[in-house]
Amino acid sequence: KKDAGIGDTLHPKPVETAAVIGAGVMGGGISWLLSSKGIPVRMKDVKWEAIATGMAAASDYFGQLVKRRKMKKGAAKLAMHRISGTTDYTGFRNVDLVIEAVVEDLEVKQSVLVDVEKRIREDAVIATNTSSLSMVDLGKGLVHPERFVGMHFFNPVNRMPLVEVIAGPKTSQEAIAKVIDLTRKLGKTPIVVNNCSGFLVNRILIPYLNESAYMLQEGTSMERIDKALEDFGLPMGPFALADEVGIDVGLKVARILESSYGERMQVADIMKDAFEEYHLLGKKSGKGFYIHE
Numbered sequence: 001k002k003d004a005g006i007g008d009t010l011h012p013k014p015v016e017t018a019a020v021i022g023a024g025v026m027g028g029g030i031s032w033l034l035s036s037k038g039i040p041v042r043m044k045d046v047k048w049e050a051i052a053t054g055m056a057a058a059s060d061y062f063g064q065l066v067k068r069r070k071m072k073k074g075a076a077k078l079a080m081h082r083i084s085g086t087t088d089y090t091g092f093r094n095v096d097l098v099i100e101a102v103v104e105d106l107e108v109k110q111s112v113l114v115d116v117e118k119r120i121r122e123d124a125v126i127a128t129n130t131s132s133l134s135m136v137d138l139g140k141g142l143v144h145p146e147r148f149v150g151m152h153f154f155n156p157v158n159r160m161p162l163v164e165v166i167a168g169p170k171t172s173q174e175a176i177a178k179v180i181d182l183t184r185k186l187g188k189t190p191i192v193v194n195n196c197s198g199f200l201v202n203r204i205l206i207p208y209l210n211e212s213a214y215m216l217q218e219g220t221s222m223e224r225i226d227k228a229l230e231d232f233g234l235p236m237g238p239f240a241l242a243d244e245v246g247i248d249v250g251l252k253v254a255r256i257l258e259s260s261y262g263e264r265m266q267v268a269d270i271m272k273d274a275f276e277e278y279h280l281l282g283k284k285s286g287k288g289f290y291i292h293e
């Protein structure tokens, strides 16, 4: 018997306009996705250089569609016009949903969330794309925590089909339903998961990346590890994946999991050194575990 999900019974008002805060790897990808489905997006960051990066990421995703003849050049151009940048909150009054995708830092996110709440309509939903932070901590300063919900996309947004939907302690069923409805319209699969550190996917994925780093420390080459996992049937190996995710981002999440789960998720030294000693970021900077031309 097929259960009726929350989204099936509440008939939420569809999201027609949205804003994304943080124009990084994820913000750029999420803006692209929304715009590709006809939803105008306001993309906010602290600096114009970052907005340019987010725009470039979105444009690159459209370029890939044009290249694969899944979209006409003119349509891609038009879709790019649906994304507009801002370094302040201009236009936020009009949006039905804001997706926060700034750096994975509790204090930064808390201050952004408190700030954005003052700039939007009462009925607008605030979603966070956090990978690992607790919804309880994130929603602490909000006046209306009932409209605050986790909407966790995966990287790269154009290829990854899943979105984790997370309720905070006070999140309303309406807010959850709205996000589930939007997720489906974006062509992704929503799953409602518990609010624990790392939620469902990262709680499994990060220890997998971390364990691979331990294996590298023990002397197995990363090419061998990656090849073995590809041969096993995964689309890419753990080091290629860490480069895709961003070593800085992966490390931040790994540390949060370590502080929640203790010894069993202790971060491998190679993971720390890659970012802290050698400043490797992964694909986005061209240098990670691999060199990316």
Ligand code: NAD
Pocket (backbone or CB within 6 Å): 021, 022, 023, 024, 025, 026, 027, 044, 045, 046, 047, 050, 101, 102, 103, 104, 105, 108, 112, 129, 130, 131, 132, 152, 153, 154, 155, 244, 245, 246, 249
């Ligand atoms: P990123 O470092 O590429 O981008 C973060 C952006 O946030 C930067 O452009 C930065 O300028 C901006 N920013 C920082 N403070 C801000 C503020 N106060 N106001 C507005 N913008 C601000 O990071 P990312 O990889 O896009 O990750 C963003 C979020 O998405 C994090 O919470 C991360 O955990 C989560 N996430 C990342 C991945 C991934 O694989 N990279 C996957 C899923 C979720």
